[in-house]
Amino acid sequence: MSQFARNLQDQVARAEKGGSIPTDTPRSIIQIQNVTRKFGDFVAVNDVSLTIYEGELFSLLGGSGCGKTTLLRMLAGFETPSSGRILIDGQDMTHIPPFERPVNMMFQSYALFPHMTVEQNVAFGLKQDGMPSAEVKKRVAEMLDIVELSALGKRKPHQLSGGQRQRVALVRALAKRPKVLLLDEPLGALDKKLRERTQLELVNIQESLGVTFVVVTHDQEEAMTMSCRVAIMNQGRILQVDTPHAMYEYPNTRFVAEFFGSVNMFEGILVEDEADHVVIDCPELSRPIYVSHGVSGREGGTAYAAIRPEKVALSKEEPADTSRNCSTGVVQDIVYLGGESTYLVKLDSGRVVRVSLQNAYRAAEPEITWDDRVWISWQPSNVVVVSS
Amino acid sequence: MSKRSPFLISCMAFGFAFLYVPLLLLMIYSFNDSKLVTVWGGFSTRWYGELFQDDQILGAARTSLVIAAMSATLSTILGTICGLVLARFGRFRGRTLFSGMITAPLVMPEVITGLSILLLFVALEQLIGWPEGRGMTTITIAHVTFTMAYVTIIIQSRLGQMDESIEEAAMDLGARPLKVFFLITLPIIAPALLSGWLLSFTLSLDDLVIASFTAGPSSTTLPMVVFSSVRLGVTPKINALATLLVSAAAFCIVIAAIIMRRAERERERAIAKAMAEQEQM
Ligand SMILES: Nc1ncnc2c1ncn2[C@@H]1O[C@H](COP(=O)(O)OP(=O)(O)O)[C@@H](O)[C@H]1O
Ligand SMILES: [Mg+2]
16 A cells, blocks of 8 residues: 555545545545435445545445445446435535536456457547547547557457456546546456456555545455445445454454454454453353453443464463463364465364464474364454444 | 268268258259250350340349348447347346347248238328338338347447447546447447348348238239249249359358458468567567
8 A cells, every 4th residue: 555545635634534634634425325226126235425535545345235336337337226215525426417517437347349450449528528539539549548458459359368358448438537536346257366466456546546446345455455445245234334443353343344354253252341341251262252342232232352373472382361361272174375284273162263374484294283172362452342 | 080971971061062052053054045844955144144134133133232232231220229238238128028039030931920020011101191102211110120130139239248348448538328239349340330231231131021911012022933933933043043143142151251351461470470479588
């Protein structure tokens, strides 16, 4: 993440909290207010409210069929909300047709015009605006230069590779300098290697042009790499809107914790609920979980404690304090991933816990191996209590 | 399948013979010098000469071609609109009825189509005085009603294959729906339009029954002339006419096939090239 994006994140965070210095307040560019979209009885988008700020790269993340595309199509004007309002740059756009909105969309299938050359594709939107042809030419050359496709301007879409088509679709949508660019799974059709390279390219283009991007994706890593902020959707609802960092460290629901990165989820009973700490009794662990922050739960009720695999310590020795936040088990499997290894530890209760360790040294033999009896433990501050 | 079954081969040979031997005989006998169709009297092209002297046949040919061209053009326009409605307007009230009614002429007996249209024309003439009598206009209209169904089906299925987001992308870039249709949809489905037009043209040129119902005294089409003259006895002149028609049709098909093959090969080459470049990247 660049310094630019980091600053923007801070500003947005302040604006969302409501208190900020007026000079560096980011301007909200899209306001989605209580938008619902029904198809017959089926609710595809359910009472969504969102604010997206100028210059952000905002991701809508969620599994297939959760309503991401429908929400994006409502921003573009291809679907009308059943209820609610959409404001773009302060103006109510709920019932404005797509050809009059100051946003452009990059389609999942790219939707290039097959009977036009690359140049004609990029020029299409400019011509609709009645831009003089000399200027159109200049802008098209400029746009193709950005994605290094200047040499292929005379080709037809079917004469391009998948990666090249993707870039043509991108600059065609950017050519009109829209206030917001909507991207529906922009990297979905590319292979893994190309996708990783293109992620960074996309962020660079976004920052250098200063256009707000709203990206729909189902890929958690992609959202984490590219976005200023992420909204996680499930079954038409938005569960959480946050920076990737906050989303990972402080998920607010079980779904978010499990969807955004891998996690060890423990279900237990809230036995002690104080302002500065809580204790959860989990039958799968031999000791209770002690969490060093308060939660708004009901004593005696069910609680979920989420612990990320890299925040679990693994050792053959007994930890200093064995009264809480630890358990014993046997190493069942080790998954070597290059930079790190994931240990699958089978606890005495039968529950398998994932533990990630950095492979910082090139030791011939790992210290802990299969079938070793080990202790797992974690810090009270590294546990997040989430609601179901 | 290394060993081809002799049974299948003879079946195929028989089938082809059944299709093409009559045509071949007809072509051969068109060069027959004899006035009797079935007796070979030596090679000559005199019937072709006589054919081009026959004003009735030439006039009928012209009438047929004009009607075919007009009705094909009209039914392509109307059929495209119907296809667009069926493919793009989603589910609307009465859609099933609408699509059923459009395609009904495909299965309706021609005699009934012809008769009902004739009754309509007569009723219309009494009511509003149009169409005045029957002639090329009435035949054209009648042909449009049944060729339109074919065009509708062709266009509908082509639009069904087309990625709808292409049209949405054009709209997203600022084109109004009508402009999207003319700048994007129409060029993409142009080949389907052409094949729809050609099919309508051929159907209209072929039609005897509906034309007989809706024709007036001054508007005899080629099939009508052929049919009535054959009733008086087949003359070698008709053989000559048929030979010309078959040759023209075959010529058109071959040209169309060559054009399509060439376009297809070019496309494949382009795709292969793009793939190779992608691998180098
Ligand atoms: N035009 C439509 N008619 C009926 N149902 C639709 C339509 N568009 C989307 N849906 C339904 O809405 C749900 C959400 O779709 P979509 O927004 O495309 O999901 P996503 O992009 O998150 O995978 C899906 O279950 C889909 O079947
Ligand atoms: Mg989608």
